[in-house]
Amino acid sequence: MDQFMNKAVKESIDIDYILNKIETKTPYGKLQKADLKPFTIGEEVQLREELDKVDKLITLINTQKQFFINLKNIFAHIKDLRQSVSRCIEGSVLSEVELFELKNFVILIRELKEEIDKISFNSPDDMKIKPIYELERRFDPRNEGLKTFYIYDEYSEELRAIREKKRNVQKKIKSEMKKLREKVKHDLGLTINPNGTVTASKGDTETINKIAKYPDLIYSSETYMNIKYSIKASDLIDYLEKEIDNIKKREEQEEFRIRCELSNEIAKYSKTIFSNMKSIGKIDLTVGKALLAIRTSSVKPEIKNEHIVNIVEGRHLKVEEALKKKTQYFTPITVSLMEGVTCITGANMGGKTVSLKLIGLLCAMAQYGLFVPCTNMELGLHGFVHISTGDLQSTDQGLSTFGAEIQGIIQALNRTSEKGLLLIDELARGTNPEEGCAISKAIVNYLKDKECITVITTHYDNVANIDNFKHLQVMGLAGVDYERLKKELVYNDAKGISIIAKYMDYRLKEVNNIKEVPRDAINIARLMGLDDRIIAEAERELK
Numbered sequence: 001m002d003q004f005m006n007k008a009v010k011e012s013i014d015i016d017y018i019l020n021k022i023e024t025k026t027p028y029g030k031l032q033k034a035d036l037k038p039f040t041i042g043e044e045v046q047l048r049e050e051l052d053k054v055d056k057l058i059t060l061i062n063t064q065k066q067f068f069i070n071l072k073n074i075f076a077h078i079k080d081l082r083q084s085v086s087r088c089i090e091g092s093v094l095s096e097v098e099l100f101e102l103k104n105f106v107i108l109i110r111e112l113k114e115e116i117d118k119i120s121f122n123s124p125d126d127m128k129i130k131p132i133y134e135l136e137r138r139f140d141p142r143n144e145g146l147k148t149f150y151i152y153d154e155y156s157e158e159l160r161a162i163r164e165k166k167r168n169v170q171k172k173i174k175s176e177m178k179k180l181r182e183k184v185k186h187d188l189g190l191t192i193n194p195n196g197t198v199t200a201s202k203g204d205t206e207t208i209n210k211i212a213k214y215p216d217l218i219y220s221s222e223t224y225m226n227i228k229y230s231i232k233a234s235d236l237i238d239y240l241e242k243e244i245d246n247i248k249k250r251e252e253q254e255e256f257r258i259r260c261e262l263s264n265e266i267a268k269y270s271k272t273i274f275s276n277m278k279s280i281g282k283i284d285l286t287v288g289k290a291l292l293a294i295r296t297s298s299v300k301p302e303i304k305n306e307h308i309v310n311i312v313e314g315r316h317l318k319v320e321e322a323l324k325k326k327t328q329y330f331t332p333i334t335v336s337l338m339e340g341v342t343c344i345t346g347a348n349m350g351g352k353t354v355s356l357k358l359i360g361l362l363c364a365m366a367q368y369g370l371f372v373p374c375t376n377m378e379l380g381l382h383g384f385v386h387i388s389t390g391d392l393q394s395t396d397q398g399l400s401t402f403g404a405e406i407q408g409i410i411q412a413l414n415r416t417s418e419k420g421l422l423l424i425d426e427l428a429r430g431t432n433p434e435e436g437c438a439i440s441k442a443i444v445n446y447l448k449d450k451e452c453i454t455v456i457t458t459h460y461d462n463v464a465n466i467d468n469f470k471h472l473q474v475m476g477l478a479g480v481d482y483e484r485l486k487k488e489l490v491y492n493d494a495k496g497i498s499i500i501a502k503y504m505d506y507r508l509k510e511v512n513n514i515k516e517v518p519r520d521a522i523n524i525a526r527l528m529g530l531d532d533r534i535i536a537e538a539e540r541e542l543k
Contacts, residue, residue: 029284
């Protein structure tokens with residue numbers, strides 16, 4: 001949905017990475033997942049209802065484990081039969097294989113409803129399963145309860161009579177063949193194979209000559225050792241086999257007529273069948289959302305009518321997983337945002353970009369009806385989400401980093417009268433500092449009275465001095481025992497950056513005075529061994 005969030009933004013905040021983690025088992029669940037759309041402004045009630053559905057299924061998963069084992073087993077056997085049903089509506093006649101698949105589907109619908117009834121789950125309207133008992137009985141005229149499909153004699157008296165006649169003629173053929181085998185055995189004293197053939201060794205010329213003169217045996221085939229002969233069909237057998245051919249044609253015609261009736265019956269119930277397919281997809285997708293919430297220790301966001309974002313101890317799942325592989329820990333981020341501008345400052349390795357992407361990701365997850373990885377979240381819906389970071393430059397169009405950045409920001413600024421979320425990382429980084437600072441301050445002043453929620457990270461101190469907007473600072477190395485850190489760096493010189501990263505505090509704190517802002521860049525340079533004279537000169541410049 002480009003109106004809400006374009007492809008580049010999705011890639012930057014990793015929302016598709018999260019959506020791909022929703023596991024669906026049925027073709028209908030996969031279709032609904034592929035068509036998943038975010039809830040937007042004006043759909044607060046619908047989003048709360050969606051989140052409540054996920055919440056109820058989380059409770060069921062935790063309390064009714066056998067139900068979900070049975071559900072998974074049923075889902076594993078469900079196929080995509082939309083095309084078969086559509087063909088019935090168009091007047092086509094289904095094959096026996098297609099009828100077998102539809103019979104199975106109808107039985108699975110009934111079994112799914114029985115499982116839901118066992119746990120007394122009050123299904124929402126878009127998850128209601130409606131068994132089609134009449135169609136199931138039509139598929140099973142003998143009431144055997146089997147999932148196999150066969151065009152039974154019980155489907156019509158005509159078919160029963162045709163098949164009875166076929167069986168009688170086949171019995172006559174079998175009887176006549178038995179007489180012929182006994183005659184050959186009596187006349188020639190030869191052993192008759194079960195398939196009605198006689199085998200003679202090529203070295204047994206006496207038997208071969210005897211057979212050559214015998215009118216009821218004819219040559220069939222041979223190997224390098226043996227010759228095989230078949231019993232010649234009598235005139236009666238020829239007549240009976242022709243009759244069998246005619247009976248089979250009548251049987252095929254009657255079976256086609258019955259398949260036509262069954263296909264029409266399926267078309268009659270097509271609306272209910274499609275409704276069940278949609279409900280199965282919704283159950284499957286919502287179970288996938290619930291399982292994702294359980295796996296990621298996520299919580300239900302509280303959807304507000306006012307345009308705010310409050311995240312308590314939020315985690316960016318993709319970054320968190322990458323850190324776990326390195327046996328490192330993701331520092332949860334707490335942030336409170338409202339309409340206007342919030343500025344985040346801190347050293348380049350201080351996690352500002354991750355904080356931006358985390359805000360975008362959690363907001364998007366909530367609006368897609370997902371639980372969010374944090375301790376608590378309050379959210380007023382956004383009409384759009386836009387993020388501008390260094391990884392969004394448009395090299396395909398030959399634009400510079402700065403040009404591509406401005407192009408993206410212009411697109412976002414055109415919508416700042418809407419209640420959206422605008423995230424900008426290191427605004428104007430691609431130009432000279434004097435101009436960059438001026439452009440940054442101008443954009444911040446433009447945005448601070450707009451209805452969108454804007455979060456900007458910057459390394460320009462003067463931008464953070466603007467009145468009437470919130471200033472957040474990455475805590476960084478504040479409170480770190482520098483002597484202890486220096487000693488650790490001495491012993492692990494080759495791992496300096498990773499050791500410093502281990503001590504970094506990525507949490508955000510609000511600051512009201514520029515003097516409160518720690519100088520982590522200078523501290524990091526000092527720890528990494530930059531000449532003390534250069535450090536002293538830098539500190540004099542800052543003063």
